[in-house]
Amino acid sequence: MNSNNDYGDDHKKQASFWFETFRDDLCKALEACEDDVTGPNPTSAAANGRFERTAWRREEDANGGDHGGAIGGGGVMAVLRGRVFEKAGVNVSTVFGEFSEEFRDRIPGARDDPRYWASGVSVVIHPHSPLVPTAHMNTRMIVTTQGWFGGGGDLTPVFPVDADTADFHAAYQDACDKYDESYHPKFKKWCDDYFYLPHRGEARGVGGIFYDNLNSGDWNTDFAFTQDVGRAFLDAYPIIARRHMDKDWTDAQRHAQLVKRGRYVEFNLLYDRGTTFGLKTGGNTEAILMSMPPEVLWP
Amino acid sequence: MNSNNDYGDDHKKQASFWFETFRDDLCKALEACEDDVTGPNPTSAAANGRFERTAWRREEDANGGDHGGAIGGGGVMAVLRGRVFEKAGVNVSTVFGEFSEEFRDRIPGARDDPRYWASGVSVVIHPHSPLVPTAHMNTRMIVTTQGWFGGGGDLTPVFPVDADTADFHAAYQDACDKYDESYHPKFKKWCDDYFYLPHRGEARGVGGIFYDNLNSGDWNTDFAFTQDVGRAFLDAYPIIARRHMDKDWTDAQRHAQLVKRGRYVEFNLLYDRGTTFGLKTGGNTEAILMSMPPEVLWP
Numbered sequence: 001m002n003s004n005n006d007y008g009d010d011h012k013k014q015a016s017f018w019f020e021t022f023r024d025d026l027c028k029a030l031e032a033c034e035d036d037v038t039g040p041n042p043t044s045a046a047a048n049g050r051f052e053r054t055a056w057r058r059e060e061d062a063n064g065g066d067h068g069g070a071i072g073g074g075g076v077m078a079v080l081r082g083r084v085f086e087k088a089g090v091n092v093s094t095v096f097g098e099f100s101e102e103f104r105d106r107i108p109g110a111r112d113d114p115r116y117w118a119s120g121v122s123v124v125i126h127p128h129s130p131l132v133p134t135a136h137m138n139t140r141m142i143v144t145t146q147g148w149f150g151g152g153g154d155l156t157p158v159f160p161v162d163a164d165t166a167d168f169h170a171a172y173q174d175a176c177d178k179y180d181e182s183y184h185p186k187f188k189k190w191c192d193d194y195f196y197l198p199h200r201g202e203a204r205g206v207g208g209i210f211y212d213n214l215n216s217g218d219w220n221t222d223f224a225f226t227q228d229v230g231r232a233f234l235d236a237y238p239i240i241a242r243r244h245m246d247k248d249w250t251d252a253q254r255h256a257q258l259v260k261r262g263r264y265v266e267f268n269l270l271y272d273r274g275t276t277f278g279l280k281t282g283g284n285t286e287a288i289l290m291s292m293p294p295e296v297l298w299p
Numbered sequence: 300m301n302s303n304n305d306y307g308d309d310h311k312k313q314a315s316f317w318f319e320t321f322r323d324d325l326c327k328a329l330e331a332c333e334d335d336v337t338g339p340n341p342t343s344a345a346a347n348g349r350f351e352r353t354a355w356r357r358e359e360d361a362n363g364g365d366h367g368g369a370i371g372g373g374g375v376m377a378v379l380r381g382r383v384f385e386k387a388g389v390n391v392s393t394v395f396g397e398f399s400e401e402f403r404d405r406i407p408g409a410r411d412d413p414r415y416w417a418s419g420v421s422v423v424i425h426p427h428s429p430l431v432p433t434a435h436m437n438t439r440m441i442v443t444t445q446g447w448f449g450g451g452g453d454l455t456p457v458f459p460v461d462a463d464t465a466d467f468h469a470a471y472q473d474a475c476d477k478y479d480e481s482y483h484p485k486f487k488k489w490c491d492d493y494f495y496l497p498h499r500g501e502a503r504g505v506g507g508i509f510y511d512n513l514n515s516g517d518w519n520t521d522f523a524f525t526q527d528v529g530r531a532f533l534d535a536y537p538i539i540a541r542r543h544m545d546k547d548w549t550d551a552q553r554h555a556q557l558v559k560r561g562r563y564v565e566f567n568l569l570y571d572r573g574t575t576f577g578l579k580t581g582g583n584t585e586a587i588l589m590s591m592p593p594e595v596l597w598p
Contacts, residue, residue: 087597199578199587262591269568270578279498279569288498292561292597298386299593 006219007147012117015141015223016094019121020076022139022230023092026123027051027078029238034082039246041083042128049082051090056284058095071097077287081294084245086128089290094119095283099144103281108213109146117143120151121230122274124291125237130257131244133157133164134205134264136291137233138274139226147219149226150212152187153233154195155240156205156264158257164240165206171236172209175228179221187211197267204267261293268292305518306446311416314440314522315393318420319375321438321529322391325422326350326377328537333381338545340382341427348381350389355583357394370396376586380593383544385427388589393418394582398443402580407512408445416442419450420529421573423590424536429556430543432456432463433504433563435590436532437573438525446518448525449511451486452532453494454539455504455563457556463539464505470535471508474527478520486510496566503566560592567591 034048057074075093082088099107099114110116120140127134139151155168169188176184187209195204209229216222268275268291278288333347356373374392381387398406398413409415419439426433438450454467468487475483490509495502508528515521567574567590577587 199584265564265595266568266588269565270575276569285498289565289597294596294598296564296595296597297593298588298591298595 007141007143011219011223012094012119012141012143015226016092016119018223018227019092019094019119019139022227022234023076023078023090023121026234027080027090029234030080030085030088030125033084033238033241033245034080036242037084037245039129040248042086043081043083049080049085049088051078051080051088053078056287058097058282058284071095071282073097075284075287077284077290079290084127084129084132084241086126087290087294088123088125089287090121090123091287091290092119092121093284093287097281100281103277107144108148109144113145115144122291123233125241126261126293127241127245129245129247130158130249130253131247132241134261134293135233135237137208137230137237139230141223141226146215148213148215149222150214151226151229152191152208152210153229153237154191154205154208154210155237156260158253158260160206161244164243167240168206168208168236171232172229175225175232176209178228179225180216183211183225184209195267197263197271199270200263200266202263204263255297255299258295258297259299261296262298264293265296306440306442310518310522311393311418311440311442314525315391315418317522317526318391318393318418318438321526321533322375322377322389322420325533326379326389328533329379329384329387329424332383332537332540332544333379335541336383336544339428339547341385342382348379348384348387350377350379350387352377355586357396357581357583370394370581372396374583374586376583376589378589383426383428383431383540385425386589386593387422387424388586389420389422390586390589391418391420392583392586396580399580402576406443407447408443412444414443421590422532425560425592426540426544428544428546429457429548429552430546431540433560433592434532434536436507436529436536438529440522440525445514447512447514448521449513450525450528451490451507451509452528452536453490453504453507453509454536455559457552457559459505460543463542466539467505467507467535470531471528474524474531475508477527478524479515482510482524483508494566496562496570498569499562499565501562503562554596554598557594557596558598560595561597563592564595 031050053076055076058071073095075091078090080088096117099110104110104114122138125135134156137153141149173184191207191210194210214222275288330349352375354375357370372394374390377389379387395416398409398415403409403413421437424434433455436452440448472483486508490506493509513521574587
């Protein structure tokens with residue numbers, strides 16, 4: 001199943017290019033919310049938010065350095081600090097290297113040949129308003145001696161609204177059902193299982209989908225699916241944000257949001273594989289920890 | 300070396316009792332700072348801070364439940380939310396159980412018999428003022444088929460002051476040198492190595508001491524040393540806090556403090572063994588995460 005015959009240079013380029021295109025589209029959609037908001041302005045800034053981009057390179061080190069494996073590549077982090085979105089981070093990266101001994105048994109296809117290539121886009125959005133849900137999405141293509149796609153998205157409202165939850169899940173269900181009717185139930189459960197804080201006995205939010213190691217044997221179909229998963233987020237999230245972004249909120253609601261954000265931090269630093277993997281394999285710390293909420297309370 | 304001949308019931312009682320006595324003394328010393336402060340009052344509360352205590356029990360489960368090992372015992376968490384100390388948490392706990400498979404190879408003496416007993420006191424102090432250093436201390440006695448003491452303390456100023464750093468280290472050096480002149484250099488380095496954030500390339504603070512698996516073969520001496528390590532913190536920290544607690548601070552200094560606290564959160568959730576161990580072995584989540592700073596920024 002997971003042969004990498006289809007995971008050659010042309011397909012790597014196509015995937016990387018699409019992750020960048022998606023990033024551009026998503027940044028525009030979030031900036032359009034900034035343009036259109038008429039609700040409370042909790043910032044001191046007169047202008048509405050715009051993404052600022054910073055390119056970064058991984059330190060190339062053929063000998064592996066501290067991380068025990070040669071690494072290279074880089075990416076672009078884009079951050080918007082605006083009026084609707086207190087902090088929205090969108091990272092694209094394309095990196096390559098060799099897994100250190102610690103990871104070789106855990107990553108499919110890395111035991112015999114530790115070299116890898118990985119490209120993806122990841123997004124974390126922390127709105128000012130406690131009425132606008134926090135959201136995360138990510139899609140990626142990974143190549144070792146095997147090759148696969150992974151990704152998904154999940155919604156973390158402070159005060160869940162049934163219509164938002166239903167619309168978010170419906171967008172992913174539509175994307176999934178076009179490919180395989182088993183995908184949505186399976187990937188929705190995977191999301192629920194993954195974004196869970198056992199030490200709190202709490203889900204991180206209201207879920208979405210999560211998938212990994214997807215290789216159906218047809219690269220074109222899996223890539224098309226991954227694109228549709230991205231587009232589902234792009235279609236669904238701005239509509240949900242716009243529903244609530246012009247509403248007033250109370251200090252008590254804001255307080256509840258800042259406490260809820262603490263759970264987000266706990267999940268990302270204690271359990272999130274992307275975060276811990278990235279930090280332990282010489283990833284760009286600023287880009288990885290852009291997922292941290294801008295202001296948090298543990299009262 | 301690490302036989303547990305000396306780690307029987309009488310010594311367990313003596314150690315547990317001392318951890319509680321130390322907790323009482325430290326709470327009084329911090330409350331005295333609250334009584335004496337004349338500087339800025341950033342709180343809405345008229346009264347100065349007092350510790351509030353909450354007892355907790357671990358759910359006894361002979362079958363091990365989710366954590367894969369029988370557990371029992373409990374503790375008392377004490378929290379002060381005051382005018383000098385925005386959040387100070389002091390926990391004492393005495394717990395017992397069986398290590399799950401995951402931990403048996405990592406804990407001395409747990410391979411053949413997974414039962415353990417552990418008692419200790421841990422303290423994390425987050426002052427309001429960015430001029431008063433954040434501080435942490437912990438001492439503990441652990442019994443498996445072996446027995447040992449561990450502990451230490453470290454100081455995390457936002458704006459390090461040489462005299463504070465020198466006094467803090469001197470207090471620990473005095474405590475150490477009474478027992479073994481090799482202790483202080485060794486335990487100071489252990490602290491520097493331990494409280495380090497590799498993903499930031501930064502130390503957590505200005506250090507202190509850290510030791511673990513201490514069993515010299517003489518329980519009485521090791522227990523006396525552990526008490527002196529506690530007293531060193533009790534002597535040194537309130538003096539340092541009092542030096543700065545009446546000074547005004549600026550918004551820029553406060554902002555720097557809230558960002559620095561983000562590093563504290565990153566350390567505790569990504570690397571701190573006590574935190575991750577506690578959360579994964581069915582520890583009391585509220586008590587463990589009392590170490591989280593009350594307000595944090597990742598701007």
